[in-house]
Amino acid sequence: MIRLLSIVSFAALAIAAPVTAQETEKPEFPSPNAIVDAAPASAWVKIAPSDLLIMDLAPDAEGNPRRVVIQLMPDPFSQGWIRNIRKLAQAHWWDGTSINRVQDNYVVQWGDATEKKALPEGLETVPESGYETEATTGKQGDIVLWHPKNQLTDSYSDWTWFESGWPLAQEIGNDTRTLSRWPVHCYGAVGVGRNYSPDTGSGAELYTVIGHAPRHLDRNIAVVGRIIEGIEHLSSLPRGKGQLGFYEDAGKRVPITSIRLASALPTANQPRFEYLDTEGATFAQYADARANRRDPFFIKPAGGADICNIPVPVRRVSGK
């Protein structure tokens, strides 16, 4: 019995595509990308420049610039580490550090390869409790109804969902009242490297996911953001040949020219990004289409999707 009940039909939860009795031909179903392209301006939410981290790498072998843009997570998630990251960027701490580790189907990691560079004053030591965030205490019914369109089955939590543009997981405590939530490790997620517990990392050593979502890292490492542009400058780097994909040859490390908050750049140079409002109707339609591909190439819609296979659309915009 568990086997059958374990499948929640996403289609039943999401907005069904309209089919009228008059239609005798197969209705046309737009692709997820087409849905996003047709989204009204009101479906997009601006990302504040103070939540963007701009990482410039040394140019590639052909002299092309390499810029990676990271969006930091909003309150209340991982804020202790994020405060440290803002301080590190303000101190220009990463300038002259490097990409040191590229492990296939896992992570790219950057920071101070010497592990000797002094950290700025005033960084917080964040406790392990910071990996999870206690949320609304209430009846279970509240949770089920909270986001009826975005619920997904999950192998790593009681429940996954999207909130304020981010993929999250949550779990009911044994007391059936306490609810904890945490950000998840999807492709492009940015996390805080650390040593063995109780160390949780300062934020000076960061990594991003370049393979299948390593969700076993959830609640074991702090997720602080995600790459929204330029991940190919990291994911296409040669894999390191040392243990865990670290470069054995220091010459393979890619120098980091600078990491800055976008808000620290002159206004004219600040890149502008928006994400698709995860609380809106367009996102629900997009998520449904991701879970039930009915655009012409597809024969059999999956009927579901895991949270990391529904990436939140983010776009670069021009102007103010």
Next chain:
Amino acid sequence: MIRLLSIVSFAALAIAAPVTAQETEKPEFPSPNAIVDAAPASAWVKIAPSDLLIMDLAPDAEGNPRRVVIQLMPDPFSQGWIRNIRKLAQAHWWDGTSINRVQDNYVVQWGDATEKKALPEGLETVPESGYETEATTGKQGDIVLWHPKNQLTDSYSDWTWFESGWPLAQEIGNDTRTLSRWPVHCYGAVGVGRNYSPDTGSGAELYTVIGHAPRHLDRNIAVVGRIIEGIEHLSSLPRGKGQLGFYEDAGKRVPITSIRLASALPTANQPRFEYLDTEGATFAQYADARANRRDPFFIKPAGGADICNIPVPVRRVSGK
């Protein structure tokens, strides 16, 4: 209620690590890799050279050789396409073709960029029914008991499991009697490119997954194998700047020197590989450890895993 029942505890299904009443100290839990490293010889299954496809690419910019090894799926999965692939390799059809598409967090694709090269005689036209394989017809109880240790929750099927070294998904038909199974798109899976339905592709155009598992492709494209060595030669290639990640600049395409079945090479040159027997006790222990990381780095075991986050261990062996 569905929410709570939707979580099947992997720990409850897998072999629990032994803890005796005498133990007062925290027991030591080996990492998944340590479990694999300690596996007895009997836990490994040889892969026949006739099931290995050896793809040699032109050397990289530094003159290093680039070899990719693909393991083909066993009967009864995707065999029509695999027969075609064997014929294409025997005809040396791929020699002089190229890697034409690299799309970040999705696929690398290879074949004849001109789309004009004549195919060998005698290739099969495989119908869409080949995407799924009808399996044992029986009571539902049989299925639940089939592999009690390897069951996993899944967002794309009724059930995922491992059989003969491969990750598979299955679904009970509406008649509650027919069972269909299919191979899944995990990282490194190799599939058959195609045009719009009813075309299912000949096998001449192949791709591999280099990002988060695109499980929505399951049952829509034929999975014919997986890369077991050298995927980094594909996953670290520069991303294509054309639509869908195709290289706009033909000069970016990486030439394929040759693709051969290992069985067509002189015996002394045939690489030897083994996979960890997915029906054995070591694999169950490994899968449990992947789903419940208790090795020193981890604080909170996930309590579950999706099938693509439990890659089947494969190793290269020397000798006969």
